[in-house]
Amino acid sequence: MPISPLPPQLVNQIAAGEVVERPASVVKELLENSLDAGAQSIQLDVEQGGVRRIRIRDDGSGIPRDELALALSRHATSKIASLEDLERVASLGFRGEALPSIASVSRLTLTSSAAASGSGWTIRGDGGDRFQAPEPAAHPPGTTVEVRDLFFNVPARRKFLRTERTEFGHLEEVVRRIALSRFAVAFELSHNRKPGLRLPAARDGDAQLARVAAICGEAFASQVVHLEHEGAGLRLHGWLGLPTYSRSQADLQYFYVNGRMVRDRLISHAVRQAYQDVLFHGRHPAFVLYLELDPALVDVNAHPAKHEVRFRESRLVHDFLFRSLHRVLAELRPGQATAPARLETPDGQVPSAGSGGAWGGYRGGAGAQSGLGLRVAEVMDAYGALHPAPADDARPGTEAPGEAAVPPLGYAVAQLHGVYILAQxxxxxxxxxxxxxxxxxxxxxxxxxxxxxxxxxxxLLVPARMNVSRREADLAETHAEAFTRFGFELDRSGPEQLQVRAVPTLLARADTESLVRDVLADLVAHGESRRVEDAVNALLATLACHGSVRANRQLTIPEMNALLRDMEATDRSGQCNHGRPTWVQLSMGQLDKLFLRGK
Known part of the structure; x- marks a missing residue:
């Protein structure tokens, strides 16, 4: 077959295969166009999960009559004009592929009124590469895009669509994700003419948290800590789920880069590392986070659907994210609620201990350490002197208003079966x-x-020799300083051979070769490694477990109060070393419900 140019219609349908996977893909592209047009209110009406009909109306800047046909032409856009613009993309859409691709696999109607024109115009397509001339149409300032019969002319693609409920679920999730990226914009979504998601514009902190609650759930919004951090030209802000609010799946993770929702392995790795010391095995953190940086430092043109990005200084971004999140999680303290309590205990049911410290709250602390060491008996004997108890240990926490405030975890009143401390x-x-x-x-x-x-x-008495690839040997030389910082003394003894002369003291009995290879793999993928620190922490965690007060150990009231004070001053004290909660709070209201008081 001779080489020949592809027909425009086929070119558009090939592009549609990259950016239009299902109705949710159409909604994503059209919503991004509305936001780029400066819309402050967006209405979405869909039928049959979006397969039969999708209509999106906005109050943005609109499209002039003579540009309507161009808007449906391939590689036509108002958002970039040069390579410099492409390297500093600040808009969500910029390829000029979305509208023509969608129009090639559906019956599309585009109606718009430019802000200053005073009149509206409409243009229609029927899945081909030709469109009717624009016709006058009554329309307020803004744009309406109506997409009907998606994939009507590509039956093979239509067969891959799922049930109406599944497709609408994907579509609704896209709306939720985009609504979390633009708090100042109001969103309305209806399905089969039935009202659904209603999100008014949220311009202050309380209204924004209310939108987070509407999208992510009240339970999440009541168990978050707000984060604001800047450094090295980067800004990270948003809401971080407490470790006690972990998930069995990574289904409540929203991350945005310069307002664009993304999925990125580097970001995921940094977040997992930050939570590693406080999450129970197999659990996933929940978060809504926003990273802002110079657009020139991030390549948003790495994927046709723009789901992925590439950072020009990936190590800097990874380190910034990890350190910012790690510090916030380390400084969580019992005592101060991060959001108004929204959890309620059903009548007659005992609250789950799995909620951990979330029923109380946390406050930031300076990370001071005090209290218990490995010699349990000696430290316990001295607790009474180190941490004076209140005047009447039997009746703590009863100070009249104006007297000294009760500490966040209160004062101990009893010990239950040598396992639990009860405090008021x-x-x-x-x-x-x-x-x-x-x-x-x-x-x-x-x-x-x-x-x-x-x-x-x-x-090592006898240096350990490792056969490695030439690439691994090159990496070991390049990152020699990092290995020294980790406690290794590493030399290259041949083109494909390394020699280990010294190892970290605490890991002298570890599998040296595997550890070195893991560190090299991390350096390749992320520009840094925490393998050594993680291995050391695992050993210290084991020592801590064996050196801690055991169950069935009877403590005195002063000893219990001392333990409470140490918890208030210790990093990550809401979870044990394995990620399980260390304490729970039952409010008087929750206790009253358990006993049906006030009924």
Whole structure:
């Protein structure tokens, strides 16, 4: 077959295969166009999951009559005009592919009125590469795009669509994700002429959190900490789910780069690393986060559907994200609620302990460490002197208004079966798993002490030789300083051979070769590695577990109060070393419901 140019219609349908996967893809592209046009209110009406009909109306700047046909032409856009513009893309859509691609696989009607024109015009297509001339139409300032019979002329693609309910679920999730990226814009969504999602414009912090609650759920919004951090030309802000609000799947993770929702392995890795020390095995964090940086430092043209981005300084971004999130999680403290309590206990049901400290709250702290070490008996004996208890240990927390405030975790009143501490604070009843809490305290003290000494090296009597690829050997040379910081002494002894002369002292019995290879793999993928620190932390966690107060150990009231005070001053004290909660709070209202008081 001779080489020949493809027909325009076929070119558009090939492009549609990249950007139009299902009705949700159409909605994403059209919503992004509306936002780029400066819309402040967007209405979406869909039928049969979006397969039969999608109509999106906005109050944006509109399209002049003589540009309507161009808007449906391939590679025609108002958003970039030069390579410099492409390297600093600030708009959501810019390829000029969406409208012509959608028009090639549907019956499309585009109606618009430019803000200053005072009149509207409409243009229609029927799945071909030709469109009727624009006709006058009554329309307020803004644009309406109506897409009917998606994939009517590509039956093979239509067969891949799922049920109406499934397709609408994907479509609604796209609307939710985009609504979280533009709080100042109002969104309305209806399905089969039935009202659905209604999100008014949210211009202040409370209204924005209310939108987060409407999209992510009240439970998430009541168990978040707000984050604001800037540095190195980067800004990270948003809401971070508390470790106690983890998920069995990564289904509540929203991340935006310069207002664009993205899925990125580098970002996911940095977030997982930040949560690693506080999440239970197999659980996933929940978050709504926004990263802002110079558009020139991020390539948004890496994927036809613009789901992925590439950072020009990926190591800087990864380090910034990890350190910002890690610091916030480390400084969580019992005591101050991060959002108004929205959780309610059903009548007659005992609240789940799995909610952990979320029923209370957290406050930021300076990360001071105090209290329990490995010698449990010695420290416990001295607790009474180190942490004076209130005057009347049997009746704590009863100060009259104006007297000293009750500490966040209150004062101990009893111990239950040698396992739990019962304490009374200003809100009600606090229950503490004393072994889990002491384990975290001990672990954090060990980490602090070890970091103070640094990663000491232990020379090997006989250097270990490793056969590696030439690429791995090159990496070891390039990152020699990093390996030294990790406690390794590493030399290249041949084109494809390394020689390990020293290892971190605490990991002297570890599988040296596997650890070095894992570090090299991390350096290739992310520009840095935490393998050594993670391995050291795992060993310290084991030591902390064995060195913590055991179950069935009877504590005195002063000892219990000392443990509560140490929890209030310890990093990540809401979870033990394995990610399980260390304490729960039952408010007086929740207790009243359990006993049907006030009925």
């Amino acid at each position: 604070n200003a809100d009600g009843l606090v229950l503490v798993d004393m072994h889990a809490a002491h384990e975290r305290i001990t672990y954090e003290r060990l980490k602090l002490g070890y970091r103070g000494e640094g990663l000491k090296s232990q020379p």
